[in-house]
Amino acid sequence: MFKNIYFLILGLVPGLSALAQTVPAKLYTVSINMNQTAQTIDNIGASGCWFSEGIGKYWPSEKKERIAELLFSQKTDVQGAPLGIGLSAWRFNIGAGTFEQGDSSHIRDFRRRTECFLNRDGTYDWTKQAGYQFFLQKAHDYGVPNLIAFSNSPPVQFTKNGLGFKTEHDFKANLKDDDYDAYTKFLTDVLKHFEDKGLHFNYISPVNEPQWDWSHTDKKGDQEGSPWQNGEIYHVARSLNSALDKARVNTKILLTEAGKLTYLYGDKGPAAHQLQYFFSGTGTYNLRKLNHVPAILGGHSYFSETNDSTLIDTRAQLAGQFKKHKVNYWQTEYSMLGDGYKDGAKGRRTAMDCALFLAKVIHTDLTVGNATAWQYWNAYEPGNADFDTRYYLIALKAAPDFKDGEFTATKNLWALGSYSRFVRPGMKRVITSLNTANDKLLISAYTDNKQLIVVSINYDTTDVALNVDVANAKKKYTVQTQYLTANGSELNMAPSPKQAYGQQITLPARSISTIVIN
Known part of the structure; x- marks a missing residue:
């Protein structure tokens, strides 16, 4: 059931309102340079x-x-949803x-x-x-x-x-x-x-x-x-x-x-x-x-x-x-x-x-x-x-x-x-930057050189779309999974199906997403 709710929020299934279909989410690009790291967690x-x-x-x-x-x-x-917060x-x-x-x-x-x-x-x-x-x-x-x-x-x-x-x-x-x-x-x-x-x-x-x-x-x-x-x-x-x-x-x-x-x-x-x-x-x-x-x-x-x-x-x-x-x-x-x-x-x-x-x-x-x-x-x-x-x-x-x-x-x-x-x-924080300033969109990234973790907080009341642009990666990324926390009893780090790396990601209004890129 949670997958249907999730896709509905992302606008990927039929039955969306006309407004949701005709007003696309504003697109942002977050740039992540893997050579620019900060503290170790x-x-x-x-x-x-x-x-x-x-x-x-x-x-x-x-x-x-x-x-x-x-x-x-x-x-x-069995559906890939976390049993706990580790x-x-x-x-x-x-x-x-x-x-x-x-x-x-x-x-x-x-x-x-x-x-x-x-x-x-x-x-x-x-x-x-x-x-x-x-x-x-x-x-x-x-x-x-x-x-x-x-x-x-x-x-x-x-x-x-x-x-x-x-x-x-x-x-x-x-x-x-x-x-x-x-x-x-x-x-x-x-x-x-x-x-x-x-x-x-x-x-x-x-x-x-x-x-x-x-x-x-x-x-x-x-x-x-x-x-x-x-x-x-x-x-x-x-x-x-x-x-x-x-x-x-x-x-x-x-x-x-x-x-x-x-x-x-x-x-x-x-x-x-x-x-x-x-x-x-x-x-x-x-x-x-x-x-x-x-x-x-x-x-x-x-x-x-x-x-x-x-x-x-x-x-x-x-x-x-x-x-x-x-x-x-x-x-x-x-x-x-x-x-x-x-x-x-x-x-x-x-x-x-x-x-x-x-x-x-x-x-x-x-x-x-x-x-x-x-x-x-x-x-x-x-x-x-x-x-x-x-x-x-x-x-x-x-x-x-x-x-x-x-x-x-x-x-x-x-x-x-x-x-x-x-x-x-042991993960290091990687410096991130947005192509357009938005103090309601809070993004940070972390890596262990095997996978890249991008935590994205959409504090605003409207959906946004996100592209992740990674430079100087030591690995070739091929797949990404989004874990969404938002309003709704089943949206608690709810996982999306795996996507091809580079595919645009929707961040629903008033939500928290962790994007795992492998």
Whole structure:
């Protein structure tokens, strides 16, 4: 059925309206010079925070297995449609122990409390976080090449106030001054445990959004979290580097998970100008000498996309500074927290509107910010699958105790999949140019010298036609396939029949297409 719908949209079957037959789509040509390449992509992934526990531990097998397939699978069904979006990174939350505290954790939503592997007596209980571990194992089984562990808060036994979030407005880490080594040994022990089970974490992220206060003087917290000053981040990085060396764990330290991109290269506060602080080569907090710290800084794209000008200018400034200091930029967390996703409109936004906005942010991070990795927050959360799908890839409708429920893949899942499923680790971005300027037509290209991936976002309300003109290809391309995400229940990375390379491609209005050229 989806093929008939697809062809109808492309205007390839009888029965089109007279208007569609007499008004041809405007034709554009995208030129791609294979000798002009930019950054190498490391991974495109997502986080499984909070709600992994209930789903993975309690939900019926067929439901949680299908969710895992949607996120991790690179296989197709008999018609060639992808069964999943083939994430190449999965983020695993190492809990701080607020679940064991129950209501005394003062985190209001029980689903956002996390277990901690470390008991109060110093022993470990590796049966904890069973739901999280389910999805971690599934990511490994599906061949996800990058596993990333992260911590929102040190274990509560190490925090200054015994809670998983701050209660003082001092913008200092919620970690006892004499427990830095205890905290990093805990993180290393967790990594070593999973390493021994055959689950290797490529990266460990010990701090999260250090610029935010995370304090609730009324002791009514929303989630685990702690601020960190730059000096404190340096301290924990040095301690963790030493702990990893001692345990002979070959995991890289991912920093700094900045709460907003501007903090990476500017802004104000005790956790600002982080690029210069950590990678200038001459600063007090120079991290280049630590063998587990790669030349990577991670930041979150929240609140930097209020309009197209801010979206582009922020990333252009970031790219210039990162190039100057020879550091790679990773976008490590994003969902539509701000109102930018509304594009100035009032009222609810459809699932496709949200997916298009998400695709635009990914496109800009990759093509203007030169991000080498891009990761979404959050894989699944309770919500509506049809409107304002701003926080999740998969919408959950769960029972009150969260031990069962229903789920629906949103258009956001397929928007991210238009990149993650096809733009694989090690691919290089290739520079593209349009013959006629159009800020509603966003195109990027990627290659591994075997195939060419062209992701095309038609943000406008009219169809366009596209010719792909490739120069200096090392292979002779013969065939191309278009995977379309658009309005319609069956248009979720829906594949077209294979076409001869060079054939004109139609990009329907308000759609996302990935064109695979072999």
